[in-house]
Amino acid sequence: xxxxxxxxxxxxxxxxxxxxxxxxxxxxxxxxxxxxxxxxxxxxxxxxxxxxxxxxxxxxxxxxxxxxxxxxxxxxxxxxxxxxxxxxxxxxxxxxxxxxxxxxxxxxxxxxxxxxxxxxxxxxx
Numbered sequence: 001x002x003x004x005x006x007x008x009x010x011x012x013x014x015x016x017x018x019x020x021x022x023x024x025x026x027x028x029x030x031x032x033x034x035x036x037x038x039x040x041x042x043x044x045x046x047x048x049x050x051x052x053x054x055x056x057x058x059x060x061x062x063x064x065x066x067x068x069x070x071x072x073x074x075x076x077x078x079x080x081x082x083x084x085x086x087x088x089x090x091x092x093x094x095x096x097x098x099x100x101x102x103x104x105x106x107x108x109x110x111x112x113x114x115x116x117x118x119x120x121x122x123x124x125x
Contacts, residue, residue: 001026002114004095009119014087016123020080022095022116030097030114032106033078034058035069037091037121044094048080049106058106062088087125092118 008020024030034049048069049058057069068081078095095116098104104111 002030002097002099004097004114004116006093006095006116006119009093009121011122011124012085014085014123014125016085017081017083018085018121019082020093020095020119020121022078022080024076024078024097030099031101032112033071033095033097034106034112035078035080035093036096036109037089037093038118039091042091044109046107046109047093050078051106060107082121085121085123087123089121090123091121093121094118 003025004022006020006022008018012018030052032049032051035047036044037047038044046060047063048067050069050071066084071078096112097114098112
């Protein structure tokens with residue numbers, strides 16, 4: 001079983017930066033790890049994902065050029081560097097991982113089988 005613990009959320013002003021971290025423990029093999037977010041009254045939406053082997057990255061259009069996902073294999077940690085934050089980035093950000101062998105779409109919320117508890121990011125305008 002994989003356990004995911006996020007950190008790094010907070011309250012910032014528009015234009016600022018934050019870095020989220022997510023550390024995996026337990027059965028730490030993951031094919032993909034990623035970040036989704038959910039704003040009040042909205043569905044959970046894809047933000048970014050990274051393939052653990054090879055490091056291929058994927059981004060949602062609204063965050064391309066502003067957010068960067070990366071990983072530290074030795075620490076079993078994935079990061080989300082968020083720059084030029086906007087009010088519309090306000091949401092609970094969830095770390096996720098898939099540790100199976102099935103091919104799928106890393107941008108699809110249903111692909112993942114492990115989730116963190118979420119960390120709040122609030123951007124004031």
